[in-house]
Amino acid sequence: MSTSSLPTKTDVLIVGAGPIGTTVAITLLRNGAKDITIVDGSPEPSKIGSRAVVVHSRTLEVLKPMGITDTLLDRGIVSRAFTxxxxxxxxxxxNFGSLESRPDVAFPHALLIxxxxxxxxxxxxxxxxxxKAFRPLKLVGLVEASDGSGLEALFESGEKIQAKYVIGADGSHSNVRTLAQIGFHQPDHPEVDDISNKIDPNTPPLxxxxxxxxxxxxxxxxxxxxxxxxxxxxAVIIIPLPCDPNxxxxxxxYRIIAMVPQTRGEAPKNADAAFIQSCVDRNTRFGPDKSAEHAIVESVVWTSRFRTRHGVADRFYKPFGKGGVFLMGDAAHIHSPAGGQGMNLGIREAVAVGEMxxxxxxxxKPKDEKLFEEQAVKRRKIAIDVINMxxxxxAAGSLQGSFVRALRDWVMWFAGRISYFRSFAGFRLSGYYTG
Ligand SMILES: Cc1cc2nc3c(=O)[nH]c(=O)nc-3n(C[C@H](O)[C@H](O)[C@H](O)COP(=O)(O)OP(=O)(O)OC[C@H]3O[C@@H](n4cnc5c(N)ncnc54)[C@H](O)[C@@H]3O)c2cc1C
Structure with missing residues (x-):
């Protein structure tokens, strides 16, 4: 869509057309909103370098009324278990067995896509x-509108738009968050200054x-x-993905995610097949008795290196004049990809905020400060729970020392013999645990 048709005013400006911005836009439209505007700083949606591959049970449920879930199910791999x-x-x-016994759960499994x-x-x-998102439109300024109606947003192109509400779905380096002067901290170290650009030195790169x-x-x-x-x-995680339809x-x-400890030297930015094979060989076995066979990496579709950080915005909603700013998705919280939670949590938030x-x-109607704030506090609490998880x-995956590792393995092995624990892990990840 050409940026020349950007309106000068809108009810809701959504900054970021990633999965979370798009979901909140769809939810608002499906619930009757008409005057919404969605912008994205990049010229086109990313086509390669995919991050999330696990869509959890509760996410499938919230996407169902949009008609997305059936399409996802047609294409993705239904996954009922993990080891x-x-x-x-x-x-x-x-396994996700505890979901199967719940009558309110429509999709008692995860989906890999x-x-x-x-x-x-x-x-x-x-x-x-x-x-359609206006692209490329990068937000560089955000101030309270002089007439008190909400906010005024400025883009790198020089264009401006006035919005009653601004939704920051612009990812982990969120400009909305910075411009709205909302801090971003580790929940366990709130005294540490803004960490949105800082790497966690204790966590090995992936x-x-x-x-x-x-x-x-x-x-x-x-x-x-x-x-x-x-x-x-x-930890090394191996996730099956649907075959290329062409x-x-x-x-x-397969998606392979591998921790690369300092002892292996600098983790390569673009690991080749040989390096990935070495991660697989050093850490996994797939023989019938788990004692011999390895998976063989034939070729690499794409690869990247990630250094994980964790942090949460100090607030998920901030009032401005008669409107306000909402943060969601990676703009509001970031954490390790372990457990495949970020996009799932963000999609559930986007639906909740959009419907509200x-x-x-x-x-x-005039805004309801109490309602907005209460929901924001609840969302933040859930995000902190996910960060802690x-x-x-x-921490479990990167334990050092043979004694503590043996202890961890023994505790896990013991838990793995108990049916409740086998299905609890699946329930914890599914999105139903936190709501
Ligand atoms: C290796 C890895 C694996 C992962 N696996 C999973 C998984 O299995 N399951 C899961 O749920 N999550 C997973 N995640 C997390 C998931 O990828 C993110 O949580 C998700 O992409 C967040 O979506 P978002 O829309 O908030 O942000 P993004 O996807 O980052 O999208 C933000 C959008 O905002 C735009 N933007 C940025 N700045 C501006 C600006 N100033 N103006 C306008 N537009 C702007 C960007 O161009 C982008 O399109 C994984 C993450 C990683 C790194």
Whole structure:
């Protein structure tokens, strides 16, 4: 869409057309809002370099009324189980069994599909509803409007727009958050200054890649379930992904996420097949008795290096004049990708905020500060819970020292023999635990 048609005024300005901005836009439109504007700083949606690959049960449920879930299910891999392993044994054969017994849960499983595809379906839905993001429009200024009606936003292009409400869905380096002067801190160290650009030195970098694995696959490497290994380098996660629809040979694609400890030297920015193979060989086994076979990395589809940080915005809503700023998604909270939570949490927030805000813009009602603030406080609490959970997973995966590792493995092995624990982990990740 050409930036020349950017309106000068809008009820809701959504900054960022990633999965979260797009979801809140769809939710507002489906709930009757008409005057919304969505902008994104990049010229086009990302097509490669996908991050999220796990869509959890509760997310599938909230996307269902938008008509997204059926499309996702057609294309993605339904995953009903996962394993937590050492290279020699399965500690926890986890599952989503506790969801199956709940009558209110429509999708008692996770779905494996790349974020690019999920974003593609969300964008298509947005277009069906008659909207498209204005691109490239990078937000560089945000002030309270002089007439008290809300906010005035300024873009790098020099264009301006006035909005009653601004939704910051512009990712972890959020300009909305900075310009609205909302701090960003580690929940466990609120005294540390803004950490939005700082790397957590205690967390090893991650190699994240999608690879073709050679056929035949090792017999116990699942085409549906996630395998998490606690190996000598830390955690290595192997996630099956749908085959490329254009590949007639249907070569199996897997997402591999591997911690690279300092002892291995600098983690490469663009790991090649040999380096990824070394991560797999050092930390995983797929023999029938988990003692011998390795998966063979045939070629690399894409690869990247991530250094994880964790942090949460000091507030998720801030009033400005008759309107205000809402933060959601990575603009509001960031954490390790362990457990596949970021996009899932953000989508659930986007739906909750969109449904709450829609009546205020469709009916022109004055804002309800108490309602907005209460919801923001609740969302922030949930985000902190997710941050703590992912920190726990990272800590367990990166334990050093053979004694503590053996103790961890023993505790997990023991828990893995108890049916409640096997399904609790799945419930904890599903999105139903926090709501
Ligand atoms: C390796 C990895 C694996 C992951 N796996 C999972 C997973 O399995 N499941 C899961 O739920 N989550 C996962 N995540 C997290 C997930 O990718 C993020 O939580 C999700 O992308 C957040 O979406 P968002 O829309 O908030 O931000 P983003 O996806 O970052 O989108 C922000 C958008 O805002 C735009 N923007 C930025 N600044 C401006 C500006 N100033 N003006 C205008 N536009 C701007 C950007 O161009 C971008 O399009 C993973 C993350 C990583 C790194």
């Amino acid at each position: 937590i392993n050492t290279p020699t044994s399965t500690l926890i054969p986890g 790349s974020q690019c595809e999920t974003e593609g379906y969300l964008n298509k839905k947005l277009e069906e509803l008659g909207k 190699i994240v890649c999608d690879v073709y694995l050679a056929n035949p696959l090792p017999p116990s490497l699942s085409r549906t379930d996630i395998a998490i290994f606690f190996g000598i380098d830390g 590949d007639s040979t249907k070569r199996p694609i 805000l829609a009546p205020f813009v469709t009916e022109g 992912t920190n726990g997973i990272v």
